[in-house]
Amino acid sequence: MRIPRRAGIVSAAVGLAAAGLAAGYAAQRAWVRRSRGGADPYADEPFGDLPSDEVRLVTAADGTDLYVEVVEPTDGIELDFAVGGVALPPADPTIVFVHGFCLDMGTFHFQRRTLTRRGDHRMVFYDQPGHGRSKSLASGEYRLSALGDALRAVIDETTGDGPVVLVGHSMGGMAVMALAERHPDLFTGRVAGVVLMSTSGSVLGGARIGLPTLAARFARPLLPLVHHGARLTGPVIDQARRASADLAYLLTRRYGFGGPAPSPALVSYVERMNARTSAETVARYLRTLGTHARHPALAALRDVPTLVIVGGRDVITPPEHSEEIVQHLPDAALVTVPDSGHVVMLEHPDEVDAALLAFLDRVMPGGDA
Template structure:
C-alpha cells in the first residue's frame, strides 16, 4: 500500500512538472508567435511606406559576365545586358565607395532596349584590388579604356559616369581624345566635378570644414592595421553609418529607407584600406583642360540641387566650360540622385539618347 502511495505521489509530482513545462512551452510558443506577428506587421508597414521595400538591389540579371585585367594587374568585374539596340551601347562608370549597382534603376529602365555594359571600379564591388600603392584617376581612365576594348570592340558608345565615374571619363578624354571623335557618341555626367574637391564643405560651416581638411592626408597614410580596426568599427556602427549615408547621400526629406540601406551596404563593403588609397587622387583631381575634348561630343550634366558631396556649383562649372552641354538640375536631389529620384534621371537620359 505504501509503495502504491509513493508511486502515485511520484506520478503526481511529475505530472505537475510536466504541466508546468507544457505551460512554459505554450507561453514560449505564444511569445514566438507574437514576435513573428509583430515582425510581420512591421514588414507590412514598411512595405506599404516604402515603394522599394522589395526591390532586388544587387540581384539584376545579366546576359554575360567576364573579367578585364588592367595594365596594373587588377581584374575588373564586367556585366553585359543585351538589348535590341547596339547603336549606341550604354557604358556605366560608378563612383567612389559604390559599385555598378549605383545604376540599378537605369539598368532596369533601358533593359531590353539598349545594350548595356557595367563594371566595378578597382577595389570596389567584385573587382580586385591594386596590389600596392595608390589608386589614381589616370589608372581608372585606362581601366575604362580596357573595358571598352573588350566589351565594346566596335560601334558607338554613350559613357554615363556618376561622381568618380565622371572623373574617370575625364581622365579617359585626357588620355585618348581620339576615342571621343571615333567612338564616343555622347557623355552623361552625374553629380561630378572637374576639380577643387578640397574646397567641398560637406554642408558644414566653413570654419568646421577647414578643420577637417588637414585630416585627409592623415587618412591617406593610415597603416593597414588602423584601417582594419576602422572596418570593424564601421560594421559595428551600422545605425550611425545609415544616418550619415542619408545625411550626405540624399537630399529629399523622406528618401526610401530601402535605397538608403542599399547605398550604405555599398559604402560599408568598400574596405577602409581601399578608401585611404583613393584619397590623394580624388583630393588633387583637376581636369578642367580635359573638358576641351568633350566639346566634340554631346554632353549632359545632371546634379541634384541638394548634393553636399559634389555641390551643384561643380556641375555648373562643367556646363560653363561646355557651352553646348545640357545642364539638368534635379530638385531635392542629393549625391546619389540616380538612386534617390530615378524617374527624373531616367527621363533626362532617355531624352538625351533620343536626341542622339
C-alpha cells in the same frame, strides 16, 4: 599584434566620436521611420540582383581584374558584328556605366532596369578597382589616371569598334574625364555621347568627392597614417564603421540624399555599398581624389553631346560643380533635380531616366544631336 600608439589614439578618437554622434542620429532615424508610417515603396525591390547576359573579367593596364556585366538588346535589332562571340548592333552605341567612390555598378539599378525593359540598348556595367567584385590594385595608391585607363580597357574589350555613350557618376565622371585626358582620340569618333552625374571637374576647392561620411570627416588626421602605411588605417576606419549602425545609416541618408524622407530600403542599399568597400581601399584612394583637377580635359568633350545631371541638394559635389562643367562645355545640357542629393539616379530615378532616355534618343543614329 600590438597596434602602434598613434594608430590606437586615432582609433579611440574615431570610436568615441562615432559613439557620441550615434545617440542623436538614432533618435532622428526613429523619427524618420515614424514619419513614413512604415511604408516603403522599395521594400521589395531586388537591389543588386538584376540579370545580365554575360559576365566577364577585363584586365586593366595595371593588371587589376575588373568585374564586368553586359546586358544585350532584346527588341529584335539586326546585329552585324561581334565582340567576344556576341553580335552587336551596327550603329547603336553601347552604353558604358561608371560608378562612384565606395559604390558599385548597382548605383545604376533603376537605369539598368528601365533600359532592360525597353530592350533597345546594349549596356556594359563594371566595378571600379577595389570596389564591388573587382580586384584591388596590387600595391600603391589608386590614381585617377589609372581609372581612365581601366575604363579604356573595358571599352576595348566589350564594345568592339562601335560607338559608345559614357555615363559616369561622381568618381565615375572623374574617370571619364581622366579617359578624355589620356585618350582624347576616343572622343573624336568613338564616343557618341557623355552623361556626367553629380561630379566635379576639380575638387581642389573642397568637395568631399563621395567619401563615406566617417572617412571624409576624419580624412585629414588619417592622411599621415595613409602616407606611412595604408593597412594601418583599415582597422581604424572599420572600428568607426562598426561604432553604430544607426550612425552609418543616418550619415548615408544625410550626405547621399536630399529629400526629407527617402526610402529606408534605398538608404540601406547605399549604406551597404559603402560598407562593402574596404577601409584599405578608402585609404588608398583618399590622396588621389583630393588632387582631382581636370577642367582642361573637358576640351576633348567640346564636340561630343554631353548631358550633366545633379541634385539640387547635393552636398558632396554641389550644383555649382556641375554648373562649372557646363561653363567649360557651353553646348552641354544641364538638368538639376531640385530635391535630390548625391545619389540622384537612385533617389529620383524617374527624372533621371527621362533625361537619360531623351539624351540617348538624341545621340542615336537619326537623332538630332
